[in-house]
Amino acid sequence: MLYRESGQFKTSYVADSQIFPIRQDRIFFALLMAVAFVAIPFVGTEYWLSAILTPFLIFSLAALGLNILTGYAGQLSLGTAAFMAVGAYAAYNFQLRIEGIPVLLTFILAGASAAVVGVAFGLPSLRIKGFYLAVATLAAQFFVVWALTKFPWLSNNSSSGVITAQRLDLFGVAIDTPVKKYLFVLGIVTVLALIAKNLVRSATGRAWMAVRDMDVAAEVIGIPLMRTKLLAFAVSSFYCGVAGALYAFCYLGSVEPDGFSLDLSFRILFMIIIGGVGSILGSFLGAAFILLLPIFLDNVLPALASSLHLPFTNATVSHIQLMVFGGLIIFFLIVEPHGLARLWQIAKEKLRLWPFPH
Amino acid sequence: MTTVFRNVQRAALVVSVAAAMLVPALPALAQTNDQFVALPSYRVGPYGANGQSFYGGFVDYLNYVNLKEGGVNGVKLGWEECETEYNNAKGVECYERLKAKSSASKGTAYHTMSTGISYALVDKTAADKVPLVMMGYGRTDAVDGSVFPYAFPLVTTYQMQVSAIVKFLASKNGGSLAGKKIVYLYHDSAYGKEPIVALEAEAKLGKFNLVEIPVAHPGNEQGAQWLKIRQENPDYVIFWGWGVMNQTALKAAQKVGYSRDKMIGSWWAGSEEDTVPAGEAAKGYMSATWNVAGKNVPLIADIEKVVYGAGKGNMQDRNKVGSVLYNRGVSAAVVTVEAIRGAQAKFGKGKVMNGDEMRWAFENLNLTSARLQQVGATGLLPEIKTSCDNHEGSGKVKIQQWDGAKWVVVSDWIEGNKSLIHPLFKATAAQYAKEKGITPACMKS
Numbered sequence: 001m002l003y004r005e006s007g008q009f010k011t012s013y014v015a016d017s018q019i020f021p022i023r024q025d026r027i028f029f030a031l032l033m034a035v036a037f038v039a040i041p042f043v044g045t046e047y048w049l050s051a052i053l054t055p056f057l058i059f060s061l062a063a064l065g066l067n068i069l070t071g072y073a074g075q076l077s078l079g080t081a082a083f084m085a086v087g088a089y090a091a092y093n094f095q096l097r098i099e100g101i102p103v104l105l106t107f108i109l110a111g112a113s114a115a116v117v118g119v120a121f122g123l124p125s126l127r128i129k130g131f132y133l134a135v136a137t138l139a140a141q142f143f144v145v146w147a148l149t150k151f152p153w154l155s156n157n158s159s160s161g162v163i164t165a166q167r168l169d170l171f172g173v174a175i176d177t178p179v180k181k182y183l184f185v186l187g188i189v190t191v192l193a194l195i196a197k198n199l200v201r202s203a204t205g206r207a208w209m210a211v212r213d214m215d216v217a218a219e220v221i222g223i224p225l226m227r228t229k230l231l232a233f234a235v236s237s238f239y240c241g242v243a244g245a246l247y248a249f250c251y252l253g254s255v256e257p258d259g260f261s262l263d264l265s266f267r268i269l270f271m272i273i274i275g276g277v278g279s280i281l282g283s284f285l286g287a288a289f290i291l292l293l294p295i296f297l298d299n300v301l302p303a304l305a306s307s308l309h310l311p312f313t314n315a316t317v318s319h320i321q322l323m324v325f326g327g328l329i330i331f332f333l334i335v336e337p338h339g340l341a342r343l344w345q346i347a348k349e350k351l352r353l354w355p356f357p358h
Numbered sequence: 359m360t361t362v363f364r365n366v367q368r369a370a371l372v373v374s375v376a377a378a379m380l381v382p383a384l385p386a387l388a389q390t391n392d393q394f395v396a397l398p399s400y401r402v403g404p405y406g407a408n409g410q411s412f413y414g415g416f417v418d419y420l421n422y423v424n425l426k427e428g429g430v431n432g433v434k435l436g437w438e439e440c441e442t443e444y445n446n447a448k449g450v451e452c453y454e455r456l457k458a459k460s461s462a463s464k465g466t467a468y469h470t471m472s473t474g475i476s477y478a479l480v481d482k483t484a485a486d487k488v489p490l491v492m493m494g495y496g497r498t499d500a501v502d503g504s505v506f507p508y509a510f511p512l513v514t515t516y517q518m519q520v521s522a523i524v525k526f527l528a529s530k531n532g533g534s535l536a537g538k539k540i541v542y543l544y545h546d547s548a549y550g551k552e553p554i555v556a557l558e559a560e561a562k563l564g565k566f567n568l569v570e571i572p573v574a575h576p577g578n579e580q581g582a583q584w585l586k587i588r589q590e591n592p593d594y595v596i597f598w599g600w601g602v603m604n605q606t607a608l609k610a611a612q613k614v615g616y617s618r619d620k621m622i623g624s625w626w627a628g629s630e631e632d633t634v635p636a637g638e639a640a641k642g643y644m645s646a647t648w649n650v651a652g653k654n655v656p657l658i659a660d661i662e663k664v665v666y667g668a669g670k671g672n673m674q675d676r677n678k679v680g681s682v683l684y685n686r687g688v689s690a691a692v693v694t695v696e697a698i699r700g701a702q703a704k705f706g707k708g709k710v711m712n713g714d715e716m717r718w719a720f721e722n723l724n725l726t727s728a729r730l731q732q733v734g735a736t737g738l739l740p741e742i743k744t745s746c747d748n749h750e751g752s753g754k755v756k757i758q759q760w761d762g763a764k765w766v767v768v769s770d771w772i773e774g775n776k777s778l779i780h781p782l783f784k785a786t787a788a789q790y791a792k793e794k795g796i797t798p799a800c801m802k803s
Contacts, residue, residue, distance in 0.1 A: 045458065046454065046457075046458065047454045047455055047457070047458045050454055051450065051451045051453075051454035051455060052451075055447065055451075096793065149546065156789075156793075158786075159551060159552050159554065159555050159786065160473075160477075160496060160497075160548035160549075160551055160552050161547070161548055161551060162474075162477050162497075162548050164477070164480070164481070164790065164793065164794070166793055166794065166795075167794065167795060176485070251447075251450070252446060252447065252450060252478045253478055253480075253481045253482065254477040254478050254480065254481070255446075255478075256474060256477070256547070256548050258474075258547055258548075258575065259446055259474065295451060298440075298441070313401075313674070314399070314401055314439045314441055315401035315402050315406070315410070315441075317441070318401065318402045318441045318443070319402060322402075
C-alpha cells in the first residue's frame with residue numbers, strides 16, 4: 001500500500017533514468033541521508049561513532065571498490081588489502097613530505113597511487129582469468145606488504161615499520177573528534193558511492209558487465225578489452241586506496257604493513273559475497289553483516305549466557321560467536337546465494353504487491 | 359485470507375528479528391563505586407594460550423586484592439574482559455566499548471599485551487586522558503613522558519633488554535665481546551625490528567660483529583636461516599621469536615647441532631609455552647625475563663591459597679599457575695594496583711580514581727623493594743621508579759635457563775646501558791612529536 005508506484009509517470013528520459021525512479025525510494029534515501037548526516041552525529045555515542053559506524057563506512061568503501069572489479073568487471077581479486085595499504089602509506093607520505101598539502105588532495109593522490117599499483121597488477125588479467133587471476137592478484141598482496149617492510153623510506157625510517165597518521169585539517173577545521181571523523185568519512189563515502197552508482201549505469205559500467213559476462217563477445221562488439229579491464233582495476237584500486245587511507249587516518253590512527261594481510265583481503269571478499277556481487281547496496285549490506293554481526297554477538301551472548309545461568313567463560317563465548325557467525329554465513333548463502341542485496345530486492349518486489357499478492 | 363495472514367505473520371517475524379538485531383545490547387554498567395579495570399584480553403586465536411596465562415594471572419590478582427583486603431582502601435576492584443584476538447581493529451573496538459562502561463574510571467589503565475593494538479591506542483588514550491600501560495612491549499619510545507604523557511612502557515623495553523643481554527654475554531666473556539660474532543635472529547615485524555637500532559649501537563660500542571637474519575611470520579619454517587647460522591658459526595645467537603617460531607627455532611638449532619646454551623631469547627621467547635613443546639631440544643636454552651617463574655614467590659603461593667581456595671581462580675588449567683606468563687600477568691596487576699594505591703594516597707583514599715589521577719600515579723610510581731616485600735612480590739619483578747623523563751622506570755631483566763623441566767634464574771637483575779639507549783628513544787619521540795605537532799612538555803598533575 002505504502003510502496004506503490006501507480007500514478008508516478010515519467011515524462012522525460014532524465015526522469016526515467018535517475019538512480020531512484022520510484023518516489024518512495026527517493027524519500028527513503030533522503031531520510032536516510034538526513035539521519036546519517038544530521039541525526040546520528042547528535043545522538044550517536046562515542047562508541048557507536050568511532051567503533052561501529054566509522055569502520056562500517058570505511059569497509060563499505062573497500063567492499064565497493066572490490067565489487068566494481070569483481071562484481072561488475074568479473075575480475076576476481078585477492079589483493080584488496082594491498083591496495084588499501086598503498087593508499088594508507090601514500091596518504092601518510094604525501095602528508096609528511098609536502099608541506100601544507102590539502103587533505104582532500106592527499107586522499108585523491110592516495111587513491112591515485114593505489115590505482116597505479118592496481119593497474120600494474122591488473123596487467124596479467126589481459127592473459128589469464130578466474131582463479132588464475134586471483135593468484136596473480138595474490139602476488140600484489142604479498143609484494144606490497146614485503147615492499148612496505150623492505151624499504152624503510154616508505155615508513156619514514158620508523159624502526160618498527162609502523163606509521164602513525166598525522167592530524168588532518170580540512171579547511172582549517174581539525175578532524176580530531178569521533179563526530180568529525182565520522183562526518184568526514186561519511187561525506188567521502190557518500191560522494192564516492194554516488195559516483196560508483198552512476199559509473200556502473202554508464203557506458204563504462206555496461207562495458208565492464210559485457211566483459212564480465214563474456215569477454216570474447218564483448219571484444220567482438222567493439223569493446224576494447226585492455227582499456228576496460230585496466231580501467232576497472234584502476235577505479236577499483238582507487239576506491240580501495242581511499243578506504244585504506246581512511247582506515248589509517250580516521251579509524252586506527254596507526255597502521256603497520258602486517259595489518260594489511262591476506263586475512264583482510266578475504267574479509268572484504270566475504271563482504272561482497274554475502275552482501276551481493278555486482279551491487280552497490282550489497283557492498284554496504286555485506287560490510288554491515290561481516291563487521292557488525294560479531295560485535296552484536298559479542299554483546300548479546302554473554303548477557304544471554306548469564307541470564308540462562310550457563311557457565312560461559314570469555315573464551316567459550318568467543319568460540320560460540322565464531323560458530324554462530326559461520327553458521328549464519330552458510331545459512332544466508334543457502335537461502336539466498338545472490339546475497340543480501342538480492343533479498344532486499346525481493347522484499348521490495350513483494351512490498352509492491354502487499355497486502356494483496358496475486 | 360489465510361495466505362494474507364500468513365504473509366503478515368511472516369513479515370512481522372522478519373521485522374521483529376530485524377529489530378532485535380538493531381537494538382544494541384544494553385551495556386551492563388559497572389557499579390559506580392567500584393574501580394573498574396578494563397581488560398582488552400585475548401584467550402582465543404593464534405596467541406590465545408599466551409593470553410590465557412597472562413590475563414588469568416591478572417584477574418587472579420585483582421580477585422586476590424578484593425578477597426584479602428576488600429579492595430584498595432575499601433574501593434572494590436571491578437573488571438570486564440573484551441576479546442581482542444590479538445587483532446588491531448578488534449582491539450580498538452574493545453577499547454571503545456570498555457571505555458564507555460565506566461564514566462568514573464574510563465577503564466583505569468589498559469594492558470593490551472599487543473604491540474599493534476598499543477600503537478593504535480597511543481593517540482586515543484591520550485585524547486581520552488587514560489593511561490596505556492605496555493609492560494615489556496612497544497611503543498617503546500613512550501619512555502619519553504614529555505611527548506607521550508599517557509603511555510607507559512613500564513619495567514623495561516626491547517632496546518634496554520637487548521642491551522642487558524649484551525651486557526650479560528660480555529660478563530660471561532670477561533667483560534668484552536670484542537671480535538666475537540653474534541647472530542640476531544628475529545621475527546620480521548615491528549616486534550623483531552625495534553631492537554635492531556639498539557643492537558647496532560651496542561655492536562659499534564662493543565666492537566663485535568653482528569649478523570641480522572629475519573624470519574617471516576609465523577616462522578614455522580627456518581631451515582634456510584639455520585643453515586646460514588651454521589655457516590656463520592657465531593659465538594652467540596640472540597633470538598627474538600614469538601609464538602610457534604620459538605619451538606621451531608629450538609628444534610632447528612638441535613638439528614644443525616648448534617648448542618642451545620649459546621642461544622639467548624627475548625622475554626616473549628622464554629615461557630613454558632615455548633620450551634615444553636620443543637622437548638629435549640630446549641634444554642640449556644636461555645632467555646631474558648623481567649619476572650621470575652615458579653611458586654616460590656610468596657605472593658603466588660598466597661594467591662593460590664586465597665583465590666583458588668575460595669574457588670574463584672581464573673585459570674582453567676591450574677598447573678599453569680606459577681608459569682612465566684601467569685606470573686607476568688600477576689606482576690602487571692601488582693603494578694596497576696600499586697598505581698591505584700598511589701593515586702588514592704594523593705587524591706583521596708577510598709575514592710574511585712579517574713584516568714588523569716591514574717596517569718599521575720603511573721608517572722610517579724615508586725615501587726621499592728620494601729614495598730615489594732610487603733606485597734609478597736620480592737624477586738618477582740624489579741623495583742620501579744618512574745618520572746616524566748623515564749616512563750620505563752627500571753630497565754632491568756634477569757636471565758633464566760631451561761633445565762629441561764623448569765626455568766632457573768641464572769643471573770641477578772641486569773640493567774641495560776641507559777646512556778646509550780635512552781637517547782635513541784628521545785630521537786624517535788622527537789620525530790613523532792614533530793609529525794603530530796606536539797610540543798613536548800611534562801604534565802604537572
